[in-house]
Amino acid sequence: MATTQSQPAVAATGLRKTFGDHVVLDGVDLTVTPGSVFSLLGANGAGKTTTVKILSTLISADGGTARVGGHDVVREPDAVRAAIGVTGQFSAVDNLLTGEENLLLMADLHHLARGEGRRRAAELLERFDLVEAARKPAITYSGGMRRRLDLAMTLVGSPRVIFLDEPTAGLDPRSRRGMWQIVRELVADGVTIFLTTQYLEEADELADRIAVLDHGRVIAEGTEDELKRRIPGGHVRLRFAEQKALDAARRVLAHAAPDNDALALRVPSDGSVRSLKTLIDQLDRRAIEVDELSVHTPDLDDVFLALTGATNEKVTTR
Template identity: 55%
Template sequence: MELAIQAEGLRKRYGDHEALSGVDLAVPTGSVLGVLGPNGAGKTTTVRILATLLEPDAGSARVAGYDVVRQRKEVQRAIGLTGQYAAVDEQLTGSENLRMVGMLQRLTRPRAKQRAAELLERFRLTDAADKPAGTYSGGMRRRLDLAVSLVAGPSVLFLDEPTTGLDPASRIDLWAMIREQVAAGVTVLLTTQYLEEADQLADRIAVVDSGRVIAEGSPDELKRTVGGERLEVGLADPAQRGAAAAALSRALGAVPLADDTGGLLRVQLTAGLNDIADAAVALRACGVAVTEFAVRRPSLDDVFLSLTGHAPADPAGAPAEDPDGGQATEPAGVRVEERSAA
């Protein structure tokens, strides 16, 4: 298996704070690795090291076959990088931004112009090509930012929370464009606070917390670590919680858990449709009225909560600061590491 990104034991310290404490990653060529973790977990620091913007204190990494410390120029020629916020020059037009980047990456003037036209068409920005980027909508600016990162035709693309602040329609639009790059053979490392985004795009997911990878696997593999399907029963009268819980426990052989209000019970299913039928019969037999009766699969939110001990941050909120001064955005089967109390 050819690896486009490989990191072993990456460490980075800022004063008394250890931002990375031994990150290991392996990303096969042409795949998408989603990197999840709470703010300050080390996601952005990892991306900055892999993109040669920072040097690690220890460990090693190779991107597109090149060492990120000893072969920085080769790595830079092989990668594209899109950060949390659009980095285009607002005074320049969309076309000028792309042509400028092409020239900086040593394309000839005619080739830079041609490449700009190609990308403007691909990202549906041709009609706005001669307008200042500062007049673009948020979605248009993010599309332009992604186009800028593709000017040189990179084989590896780093996307650090690329859809932060976008409306749902623009986010889905950008997802489609990312999929196009992957279909063309580009390898993508994606950090995101949107768990749905990782579920949609990633072949594998690495969960980062306290500066290291604490779990890794496909989305489905990670979901299975927190259990299978569960039945959620909404009670018309929370006072019937005791009767409902007893009925479900007898029928399914599992102890239901109640939410904070006591109006919703959750119980694990082990026998699929048979469990559902038994639960319905048991509740009806004891006269419990329900407002909701639904089967839920574990989500990445459940995985995140189980592994890190808290829910994901609100992506719409302001990101916390990484100690390095940047914005925190921060193999077969599942790998889960036990964390020490420290």
């Protein structure tokens, strides 16, 4: 059964997993819309990789249920594996083989005919800008090239759901942004991406929805804007062309505070369309002219720290 828009690409309910006395997952619920990027954000040890391993049938859960691509991970593991691709934290590239040979090996594992496998390998080498390095041993590749080859190998079987577990860990900024562009292109083609990351900037850049995982529990989920609005500190900055307009606005907006910049006010706001409309209506009714309006909301750093209470956890914006 193929994944359709009428059912989630990934659906998990009450996932639990323990290793000895250590509870890794404690009742995780997740729903991922087809053709989107879903990011599971958390520090090292939060349970991200364990979640991916369960959803990709590599390990079994101790409790709960999960369906991927419309298939139950316990009752239909082969169907799940046929529908997915997985790129883990550590490259699956064979260093002794060339880039082309790595792709042809994956084509054989997917039982593609010889001609079809060669065509698929050539397409992927072109797509991932690896043509010139195709016949060089993978051990000579840079970190960014190895990650591109690793993802190309994942795509040989044309999966509709791809699990990317820390796909840019250890990459330099240019290689990381190159990988982000590849992810965007995959989603544009209708592929669903389940992304785990500890990079706040990565989740902010790519994810349609974000779930924050902390000590084995999902403690918040939503779009980046929804998550940011949960944290106090958001405001609207109003700048005026003349003192008269500023003074009039201060009389109307009782909770506004003067900004450090000249002729400006800082108005507490969650940044929602409704709150902005209310603010603008208040000013319009009194014909108060605003020269410039800008919305400021907390970033994902603020969200993560506020939700988890973490100060030393390894979650980074680099």
